[in-house]
Amino acid sequence: MSESTKLRVGIVGAVRGGGFIAGLREESERADLVAVYDPIPASREAFATTNEVEIICESFEQLLDHVDLVILASPQQHHTPQAIAALERGIHVLSEVPAAVSLDQAQALVGAVRHSSAMYMMSENYGYIRENLIVREMVREGLFGSLYYGEGEYLHEMKSWHTLPDGNPTWRHFWQVGRDGITYPTHSLGPLLQWFDDRVVSVSCVGTGRHTDIEHELQDTTILLARTLKGRLLRLRFDLLSNRPELYAYYSLQGTEGAYEAARTTRSEAVVHLHGRSPENEWEPLEKYADRFLPARYRLGAAAETHWGSDSWPIRDFIEAIVSGTTPEIDIYAALDMTLPGILSEASIAQNGAWVHVPNPRFFTAGIGVEPSREAPLA
Numbered sequence: 001m002s003e004s005t006k007l008r009v010g011i012v013g014a015v016r017g018g019g020f021i022a023g024l025r026e027e028s029e030r031a032d033l034v035a036v037y038d039p040i041p042a043s044r045e046a047f048a049t050t051n052e053v054e055i056i057c058e059s060f061e062q063l064l065d066h067v068d069l070v071i072l073a074s075p076q077q078h079h080t081p082q083a084i085a086a087l088e089r090g091i092h093v094l095s096e097v098p099a100a101v102s103l104d105q106a107q108a109l110v111g112a113v114r115h116s117s118a119m120y121m122m123s124e125n126y127g128y129i130r131e132n133l134i135v136r137e138m139v140r141e142g143l144f145g146s147l148y149y150g151e152g153e154y155l156h157e158m159k160s161w162h163t164l165p166d167g168n169p170t171w172r173h174f175w176q177v178g179r180d181g182i183t184y185p186t187h188s189l190g191p192l193l194q195w196f197d198d199r200v201v202s203v204s205c206v207g208t209g210r211h212t213d214i215e216h217e218l219q220d221t222t223i224l225l226a227r228t229l230k231g232r233l234l235r236l237r238f239d240l241l242s243n244r245p246e247l248y249a250y251y252s253l254q255g256t257e258g259a260y261e262a263a264r265t266t267r268s269e270a271v272v273h274l275h276g277r278s279p280e281n282e283w284e285p286l287e288k289y290a291d292r293f294l295p296a297r298y299r300l301g302a303a304a305e306t307h308w309g310s311d312s313w314p315i316r317d318f319i320e321a322i323v324s325g326t327t328p329e330i331d332i333y334a335a336l337d338m339t340l341p342g343i344l345s346e347a348s349i350a351q352n353g354a355w356v357h358v359p360n361p362r363f364f365t366a367g368i369g370v371e372p373s374r375e376a377p378l379a
Ligand SMILES: NC(=O)c1ccc[n+]([C@@H]2O[C@H](COP(=O)([O-])OP(=O)(O)OC[C@H]3O[C@@H](n4cnc5c(N)ncnc54)[C@H](O)[C@@H]3O)[C@@H](O)[C@H]2O)c1
Pocket: 012, 013, 014, 015, 016, 017, 037, 038, 039, 040, 043, 060, 073, 074, 075, 076, 078, 096, 097, 098, 123, 124, 125, 170, 171, 307
């Protein structure tokens, strides 16, 4: 790829934005990081110096003048409006999680993606965690039989992240702990939906009450039960407040032929039991299956940095999709399948756990002007 046909990339948000640098370095033959924007001047300048970024922008709109692809690593309430502004200008969008914070935002985002000549992907990285990639491949090969139950947990005590040193609230104070439900769902749900190849159709969410930090609207632990289109049951546990060491990449699954249990703590390991293959009634280390089932692409070149080495892959796979003209790994519909159950969990928990329908974003009509039907969805 020549210099002139390389994708010009901009990063928006100078903290999490750093998580994309290793992946961009691996893609230096196809993409150049050329611009950065963060509303705090010192942050964007420091980011530019550290990462050798030439164009330091004073506004988001200014950044869009210089790029073909924008990485949105801004606080979550900005993802949808910034994605729409970029898509309207034909600029590809890789958005941090979640894709949207309300149903209205989700509908508007679908409309913008459908109208745009550019591509959209949500950067849900936990599906790229080594263990999750191995399990996904084992599921595809049928080793667990037919799946019927899965669990995902995001337990991350973040009390110090909710206020600034001067006592002012950060964005997390409202968007993550100022609402009640599963306000950050995609890390737990994303890998499950990829394994199950399914989507959630209804959710029931309940909580423990407020005990350790009662000023927040979010209850200490919230539990979500989700029924999928294919009739499977999923359970998510979400906790940003309880006093305990972090454990935010726990998963399990159960199928007719086997079960998987991620490491529960740093003192345990990921294990599987495969009926008829594993010794009777015994767990085996998942690692035993890594050589055969970890896809070749994800063995190569991954910088094993943050989040268990998963951070490099969303941008790398998105660039691959843009260059090859294929559908991105987590397109707008997959992104909203991972995002909407969290949004609807707030309606459920407000009704004491009542089951709430989760809409299929493939049927959203905002900005389209035609009505889809069950037989003729728009996607
Ligand atoms: N996928 C992951 O593993 C992962 C990990 C951490 C954070 N995140 C997501 O990344 C996003 C950012 O999180 P963070 O940890 O960097 O938060 P943070 O609060 O540490 O930093 C946010 C940064 O964004 C800047 N910002 C504020 N408003 C902005 C705007 N309108 N446009 C651009 N930048 C703006 C702030 O000045 C700050 O530098 C969130 O949506 C979060 O959910 C994802």
